[in-house]
Amino acid sequence: EAQVTQNPRYLITVTGKKLTVTCSQNMNHEYMSWYRQDPGLGLRQIYYSMNVEVTDKGDVPEGYKVSRKEKRNFPLILESPSPNQTSLYFCASSLTAADTQYFGPGTRLTVL
Amino acid sequence: AQTVTQSQPEMSVQEAETVTLSCTYDTSESDYYLFWYKQPPSRQMILVIRQEAYKQQNATENRFSVNFQKAAKSFSLKISDSQLGDAAMYFCAYRRGSGGSNYKLTFGKGTLLTVNP
Numbered sequence: 001e002a003q004v005t006q007n008p009r010y011l012i013t014v015t016g017k018k019l020t021v022t023c024s025q026n027m028n029h030e031y032m033s034w035y036r037q038d039p040g041l042g043l044r045q046i047y048y049s050m051n052v053e054v055t056d057k058g059d060v061p062e063g064y065k066v067s068r069k070e071k072r073n074f075p076l077i078l079e080s081p082s083p084n085q086t087s088l089y090f091c092a093s094s095l096t097a098a099d100t101q102y103f104g105p106g107t108r109l110t111v112l
Numbered sequence: 113a114q115t116v117t118q119s120q121p122e123m124s125v126q127e128a129e130t131v132t133l134s135c136t137y138d139t140s141e142s143d144y145y146l147f148w149y150k151q152p153p154s155r156q157m158i159l160v161i162r163q164e165a166y167k168q169q170n171a172t173e174n175r176f177s178v179n180f181q182k183a184a185k186s187f188s189l190k191i192s193d194s195q196l197g198d199a200a201m202y203f204c205a206y207r208r209g210s211g212g213s214n215y216k217l218t219f220g221k222g223t224l225l226t227v228n229p
Contacts, residue, residue, distance in 0.1 A: 033216065042116075042203060042219035043157075058216055090157060097215040100147075101207075103157035 002027045004104035006091050012110045013081060021076045021107050023091030031097040032074040036060065037088040037106075046089075049074055050097055081111040114139045116206050118220035125194045126228050132179075133189045133223045135204030143209030146180070146187045147217070152200040160202070163187065165209065191225075199227040 004025045013019055023032065033048040035058075045058030049068040063085055065077040074093075078085060088108050092101040115138045125131035137146070148160040163171045163180050170178050175195075179188045191198055204220040 031215065035217075040221055042221045043205075043217070044219075045214075045216040048214055048216060056214065058214070088155065092157075092217075094215075098210065100159060100162060101217060102159070103149075106155045106157075108155075 004091055004093050004102055006089075006104040006107050008107060009105060010108045012112065014112050015082055016080050019078050019081060019109075021078075021089060021091075021109070023074045023076065023093075023104060024072050025091075025093040026072065027093065027095070027102075028071065029093035029095050030071070031095070031099070031101070032068070032091065032093045033058070033101065034064070034066065034074070034076050035090045035092065037090065043090065046076070081109075083111050085109065086111050114141075114206050114208075114218045116204050116218050116220040118202075118204055118223050120223045121221070122224045122226070124226040124228060125191070127194055127196060129194055130190060130192045131194055131225065133191075133202050133204075133225065135187045135189070135220055137185050137187065137204070137206050139185070139206065141208055145207045145209055146178075147205040147207070148176070148178070148187075148189045149203045149205060149219075150198075150200045151203065151222070152197075157203075161189065194227050196227050196229060199225055201225070 007022045034046040035043040037043045047066040049055045091104040094101045144165045146163045150158045175192045201222045205217040
């Protein structure tokens with residue numbers, strides 16, 4: 001089944017404790033992206049990747065890192081999480097940058 | 113920068129009736145795409161419908177259709193014969209069509225649709 005998966009789905013952590021949210025797609029998609037969703041703000045892009053080893057900042061990149069060492073994986077790294085990073089995170093992918101993006105199931109992160 | 117505005121934070125409809133959700137956008141580009149995504153309580157983002165700006169014909173997917181008014185920069189979603197399973201948050205989104213390197217989706221703030229039995 002073609003899908004975008006994220007792990008974990010739920011995470012509660014404390015300020016400053018490094019964490020990684022994984023994203024994987026099995027569709028051989030080139031383009032991948034991370035969004036965060038906050039009440040009243042819709043979804044905003046954090047980082048995106050056009051292909052392996054090609055990543056760039058989106059609208060709200062502060063406090064986040066990403067890597068794209070393999071085509072299927074695009075992990076989101078929070079080196080030192082803070083409470084303002086409490087949010088619902090979505091990974092999305094598309095065959096190419098110009099194709100329709102499909103979303104993973106979301107990761108609910110709470111930073112205490 | 114592109115912006116997407118959904119002026120209705122909440123809407124409600126009776127089961128089997130029709131409802132229209134509004135969306136306006138601002139862009140200086142001529143090549144772009146517009147989308148409606150549905151987010152049910154499961155929080156999954158589900159693509160409902162997509163419209164290419166260069167197409168004059170309004171997109172339709174079963175009970176879902178859009179009214180795309182390019183000159184007015186308006187992109188409303190009509191849901192016919194509403195069902196209980198249509199209850200969700202609906203997001204309007206914009207994406208450039210060509211040029212540049214980032215094809216990010218720019219989202220509106222969403223409209224929460226309630227379907228009453």
